[in-house]
Amino acid sequence: MAMVCLSDFEAYAKKYLPKIAWDFFAAGADDCCTRDENILAYKRIHFRPRMLRDVSMMDIRTKLLGTEISFPVGIAPTGFHQLAWPDGEKSTARAAKAMNTCYIASTYSTCTLEEISAAAPGGLRWFQLYIHRNRAVSQQLVQRAEALGFQGLVLTADLPYTGKRRDDVRNGFRLPPHMKLKNLEGAFEVCKMSPSIDPSVTWNDIYWLRSLTHLPIIIKGILTKEDAELAVRHGVQGIIVSNHGGRQLDGGPATIDALVEVVEAVQGSIEVYLDGGIRKGSDVLKALALGAKCVFIGRPALWGLAYKGEEGLQDVLRILQDEFRLSMALAGCASVSEIGRHLVQFSKL
Amino acid sequence: MAMVCLSDFEAYAKKYLPKIAWDFFAAGADDCCTRDENILAYKRIHFRPRMLRDVSMMDIRTKLLGTEISFPVGIAPTGFHQLAWPDGEKSTARAAKAMNTCYIASTYSTCTLEEISAAAPGGLRWFQLYIHRNRAVSQQLVQRAEALGFQGLVLTADLPYTGKRRDDVRNGFRLPPHMKLKNLEGAFEVCKMSPSIDPSVTWNDIYWLRSLTHLPIIIKGILTKEDAELAVRHGVQGIIVSNHGGRQLDGGPATIDALVEVVEAVQGSIEVYLDGGIRKGSDVLKALALGAKCVFIGRPALWGLAYKGEEGLQDVLRILQDEFRLSMALAGCASVSEIGRHLVQFSKL
Amino acid sequence: MAMVCLSDFEAYAKKYLPKIAWDFFAAGADDCCTRDENILAYKRIHFRPRMLRDVSMMDIRTKLLGTEISFPVGIAPTGFHQLAWPDGEKSTARAAKAMNTCYIASTYSTCTLEEISAAAPGGLRWFQLYIHRNRAVSQQLVQRAEALGFQGLVLTADLPYTGKRRDDVRNGFRLPPHMKLKNLEGAFEVCKMSPSIDPSVTWNDIYWLRSLTHLPIIIKGILTKEDAELAVRHGVQGIIVSNHGGRQLDGGPATIDALVEVVEAVQGSIEVYLDGGIRKGSDVLKALALGAKCVFIGRPALWGLAYKGEEGLQDVLRILQDEFRLSMALAGCASVSEIGRHLVQFSKL
């Protein structure tokens, strides 16, 4: 089977992963409307491609908070990579480094931050965290991440409680006994997932987080201009427009639709990223045209791992990279700096 | 089979109810466009969820005309509960009381009002009525309901004649011989359903109804701002925006779409409720965001009864309650009073 | 099989008619977009039904150019009724008279005008004509119709050439040898259909037609305001908004959509009717709400004939009548005069 585009990896993963793992990765909340909208929304955005521009030298590099990456696609934080591949997050780290892009490691990793760091020294990594009821747990995680050379903290804002994913309920999903939430071991007994997360967190906790670290803080899960303005006002360095892959509140907007108002609200004062629904290089180009500095992939990274671990994830990233470069060229842009709002229009339909 | 969401109950009921009963409950008028629109319309409404708000203490209680209920979902009036479960409306009354919410008992119950009252003393109940050609029948029903402690009268306004439900015609639907329209027994011979209802009723009859009782009057079946204004002018205490589950005039608007103009028209002077199409907790949240004080479920209550009587209906209500609480939290609302128009937007599609 | 709604008759006709006849009646031009749009367009029009209006006495009668009919649905001109039922147009005439409505007999009838008249003396009938290259043919037909008591002339304007109906081409459709275009026999050899029709006809020919007869002239096939204004200016008495059932130019508007601009253009100076896509009583109500004085059914009449001849067509008309009366009542209108633009809105979708 030739792996030509990301759907090929999806088909592979669906076929070869244990059903309970596939279901967990694929799950959306409730009727999965938002999960599916994340993808459908791209079809309503049309390019306005420009012709006869010199695209012989293509420059697809960009910078994340000042650090160069090879192209504007990183790895979104997702949990439990050992469900997809035995080496788990170590493979993810290696692939991201090999492709010279950013990997956001999840708190819910099945490898420790230390193992992740050691697997791919020098790679650009951010750490995704929740604020726990036991603040000491969060504080310890932040300090471990900073000490290990992680270069950003991604605070997930859209999970005061876990969304209702019907298949996980039906399957009675839980980690197999030989996998652990390694980062939280010892910190407290982790028998369920969410109870340790504090649903009372507010914007003021950003100040507390700020006090713990010198790392830039990126807030993940913002979908409205109101919250984008609050994020700026509370001094974060970046926003990831995200609906948690449609796994939290069903009925929210597609991220590519929400992106527009968030970008307008921040007026360039901080960087805005996006995750959700990226399946082709042209999706990346649309997100950048609408103001995203970079996008992150969640499920496609897991499909790549499921296919061949580090190598499979590199394949996924390389395909996206090639498609993105080609889309840029065919739209008449030779470098990322030439991408702009003029490049797209929303379909009337 | 795990009962995870309301569609699970629907699938169960479709499988286990006699076809003639399933068809009767499922029926819509003509092509069932309005019945189906009631559900589809929710998909065109998107949340604008807010993040990082303290949602550790959730308060989902609300009040119906001053009486507190545990959450803003009640039981809409539907007929013939014995078709779904042997104990019929007695089970419904017990489940509603157990869940501390409001049950609107239908004139077309297969238990008497007295049996319903006795089944769950002290529960919050309203009584749904028609105005009959023989006004004495209506008068007697109103006075029985008031005497039994029912706390509201719901006048159905959209059934001067019964809608054309094709499957019922094909099936030659009628109650099995051992079931009776108990509330109307003795009042007159009831061989068909509608002939006893008076199609000459007008707004002036509200004054007559008003003269019979001290109970609040709620009018059910309003879909336009014009009628909403008339309702206010004629002194009713509440409006249920309803299209009778799509069983009357096919081609009318989805109730969630009609809600907007009704809410605007009454300008807060009376309470506005809605029924039709509620299948998930997030649907409840959307209705409240658009101005409904409470919603009522029809068919899902019958599916719950069909599954396990009182217990099954409690399951249905508990699932909706959990989903509603979770949706509120994920949208950033800790109490019902924080829900508002800002929380939703109509999709351009 | 219970015949509950018009689709039941359609299913019957599809099953029992010879394929070549079914295909001919069902045919639309090219991809059948316009044929199908005629039906789909009704789903985008929503009622704004009004409640609590006295609908105990329903008056669904209307007038066609001053002559009362029992309800605002007549029989559109369609050809070759013997393909559907042995008695052909004689059955159609009898059913229309029995139901006290108007039958527009087609030039392409398989019975003569004289046979049609004799079959149902005193029935309200209009005669549909083309202007033939040989004007004497048209003149003779007009004079025969007038002499036989036909009360209106319906000039078809949208068939300078016959539309391309793929199935008819594939089937090599032609009348079976024992059927004849009886009205044209003797006038000239009729081996193909259209060649006798004059594609050079213009609005000036209306004056010529006017000079031949005292009958009112109704023009059929108008879809734009520009042509509606020309019709008024050329002194016709009525317009049938029609796209020939989607059998002529594929890609034109649904008739219910075109109706709006035609009604606006004529400003009440002449009567406007519609055919195409009427399948339910509520469709009739929508058309009247948008300004049609009456609608005409084409294919459903043929399905009725195919089912049981005169009796089957009466069934079809009676079902439409009952559905129309019920829809009116449920929308809050007790008489046709209460129907108006306020009763409907176009869906945003």
Add this chain to the structure above:
Amino acid sequence: MAMVCLSDFEAYAKKYLPKIAWDFFAAGADDCCTRDENILAYKRIHFRPRMLRDVSMMDIRTKLLGTEISFPVGIAPTGFHQLAWPDGEKSTARAAKAMNTCYIASTYSTCTLEEISAAAPGGLRWFQLYIHRNRAVSQQLVQRAEALGFQGLVLTADLPYTGKRRDDVRNGFRLPPHMKLKNLEGAFEVCKMSPSIDPSVTWNDIYWLRSLTHLPIIIKGILTKEDAELAVRHGVQGIIVSNHGGRQLDGGPATIDALVEVVEAVQGSIEVYLDGGIRKGSDVLKALALGAKCVFIGRPALWGLAYKGEEGLQDVLRILQDEFRLSMALAGCASVSEIGRHLVQFSKL
């Protein structure tokens, strides 16, 4: 099997062509959204047909840059006609000449320009070219074409690199060994397709092309008003609004949608043509109504070749011609000059 409309030829070609050839011709880039939109977009454009206009004498001729053709449909440049029929482009040339229309021969022909010319002397032909890294190759091709009597040069602007057509990648598509890119033989080794095309080409290269030839230059692949204005400013004689049949950048607009802004931008200063999605005579009429001077067919021409070579392509053209003439007549236009913007409206849907 009767060949009644273009889809019949498509079905034939799909059935009888080798899969690798069918896939190559059918291919669109990525998810094929743009390829499919090219067709779907026509369904959202409705005619406003006019009645009672003299359409007895139909004149469907038009002119391409001053040269008369029998009707406004030509043959778009597509490669590798021998994949469809042994005689390849020679058959295409003969069919185009027989039908008196324009054939745009592709650089990627499997016959030489000389063979094409000799096959149908005196036919109206344009030559499609790319600008190659080795400018001498392009120069030589231009001069050969001019010497052979080609009357226009069509510069393809939307292929700095070849689009990603998944099926071609999966199939490992390449020409069978007995077919050659005859026009490029000798010029250089052609092992892959695109590498010889220069991705650094800009608008300035139009001046260079201009300096080589007296032939009119038509630029193909323009989709925006900005580029249309640049085309005018750089002195080309015509624009073909095209997205390369959806084979290059997936996510671009349907050509019929892009046509509107291009036509507005050039304000009649040069001729505008269109390719993509033409499947019926009424599509041609819509394109002309929106301002195209002529349209070109790509895949349908190949289906015609696949069916019966020269004869099959003539069938395709004759069907389109008949359908176009009929659509014009039914819309009320007797000559191409009567077609205009008033004839169509964009559906609200």
